[in-house]
Amino acid sequence: MQLSIMNTATIFNSFQLLLIFTCMLLINAAIVTQGARYHHESTFNYLSSTNISNQNHHWIGPIGHRVITVDVNGGGQFRSVQEAVNAVPDNNRMNVLIQISAGYYIEKVVVPGTKPYITFEGEGREVTVIEWHDRASDPGPNGQQLRTYRTASVTVFANYFSAKNITFKNTAPAPMPGMQGWQAAAFRISGDKAYFSGCGFYGAQDTLCDDAGRHYFKECYIEGSIDFIFGNGRSMYKDCELHSIATRFGSIAAQDRKYPYEKTGFAFVRCRVTGTGPLYVGRAMGQYSRIVYAYTYFDNIVAHGGWDDWDHANNKNKTVFFGVYKCWGPGAEAVRGVSWARELDFESAHPFLVKSFVNGRHWIAPTDA
Structure with missing residues (x-):
């Protein structure tokens, strides 16, 4: 009887260890996945903000992008540069390109x-x-x-x-x-x-x-x-x-x-x-x-x-x-x-x-x- 109890305890402890080890693997996988996603998103944000492909200079940090066009002859959204600047809201958080x-x-x-x-x-x-x-x-x-x-x-x-x-x-x-x-x-x-x-x-x-x-x-x-x-x-x-x-x-x-x-x-x-x-x-x-x-x-x-x-x-x-x-x-x-x-x-x-x-x-x- 005593031997049987000891065997049961041993089996229970082994099961506990297996369960703990499995949980640790799942948590680690989640961390790695999240880290990979963060790295991907950070890289994407960096490339988007620098916009290397079209050689425009954009700042790293703000979110989103807006284009405003100016043409003194009337072909843009505004005729004057100051009007375009005035159209940008205070405390702006976007990359604003005024063409x-x-x-x-x-x-x-x-x-x-x-x-x-x-x-x-x-x-x-x-x-x-x-x-x-x-x-x-x-x-x-x-x-x-x-x-x-x-x-x-x-x-x-x-x-x-x-x-x-x-x-x-x-x-x-x-x-x-x-x-x-x-x-x-x-x-x-x-x-x-x-x-x-x-x-x-x-x-x-x-x-x-x-x-x-x-x-x-x-x-x-x-x-x-x-x-x-x-x-x-x-x-x-x-x-x-x-x-x-x-x-x-x-x-x-x-x-x-x-x-x-x-x-x-x-x-x-x-x-x-x-x-x-x-x-x-x-x-x-x-x-x-x-x-x-x-x-x-x-x-x-x-x-x-x-x-x-x-x-x-x-x-x-x-x-x-x-x-x-x-x-x-x-x-x-x-x-x-x-x-x-x-x-x-x-x-x-x-x-x-x-x-x-x-x-x-x-x-x-x-x-x-």
């Missing part, structure tokens, strides 16, 4: 900070143009002078903005020597994580206001005479043409990094500096201004010394970071013309050569870098 047909859009456009994930796509920077003509000395709606930052033909405060194959222009004429208040921006970017590809920026003084945030410019054309890229953005310019129309003296970049702990700065990689001069390649707008040129070609238009410390009074030459790495062309030697412009080695140049300078791994698709 802008060829034509000249004579208007001032603002993308507010409440409308992220918007893309402007033109039919080519030679044929799709948004332009306006404000200058810093012009009166604003309140009767007071606009000042530089409010002159931009297009202003973007929103995060995750992108633009492709379109031109932004300010048609105000270049100032004559000694004239004040003629700053006239074509574009102002004040949002974070903005991407530009195949775009044109045309103006005279202060063309591109690279105000704040992380930005990536690829294969763009930027034209101006004095400080035609300026602000305190943290931006990379890759394979861009920087074209000077200076008649007496000009300058390309004025970077406004104010404190040593700021990560801001301008990195120009594989760019071309062309046009007329003489011009400075960089000016110390901020006490800790940071500008680097790498693998960049310079026409013979660079001013003696190459760089300017802005006011010659605050010892900025001791606090700025102006760097050069493997630049070339007839004007390249002048870029090395002051002792406080550094000739970088690979180790010190590398942080400015890759998209991680703008934390690009997290918001720029590999095909867009």
Whole structure:
């Protein structure tokens, strides 16, 4: 009898173990299946959001996609770009592609900070143009002078903005020597994580206001005479043409990094500096201004010394970071013309050569870098 009870207990325990083992297998299979489904869905969402197949730039994160068409001649949903922007709801969570047909859009456009994930796509920077003509000395709606930052033909405060194959222009004429208040921006970017590809920026003084945030410019054309890229953005310019129309003296970049702990700065990689001069390649707008040129070609238009410390009074030459790495062309030697412009080695140049300078791994698709 005792033996029989022991056999029954042994059988019962074995059955329990088998049942537990079976349950564990089923749970593990469910986890694996769910994980595989999550991986598949994540991959699908990533590919959908980057839209690699049609080479449009879309942001990773928002859900859904919407297309809005603009045609100044009446062939789209709207005739003006601002009307299309107004049609995007506040706190937008979709990728919104605003397709802008060829034509000249004579208007001032603002993308507010409440409308992220918007893309402007033109039919080519030679044929799709948004332009306006404000200058810093012009009166604003309140009767007071606009000042530089409010002159931009297009202003973007929103995060995750992108633009492709379109031109932004300010048609105000270049100032004559000694004239004040003629700053006239074509574009102002004040949002974070903005991407530009195949775009044109045309103006005279202060063309591109690279105000704040992380930005990536690829294969763009930027034209101006004095400080035609300026602000305190943290931006990379890759394979861009920087074209000077200076008649007496000009300058390309004025970077406004104010404190040593700021990560801001301008990195120009594989760019071309062309046009007329003489011009400075960089000016110390901020006490800790940071500008680097790498693998960049310079026409013979660079001013003696190459760089300017802005006011010659605050010892900025001791606090700025102006760097050069493997630049070339007839004007390249002048870029090395002051002792406080550094000739970088690979180790010190590398942080400015890759998209991680703008934390690009997290918001720029590999095909867009």
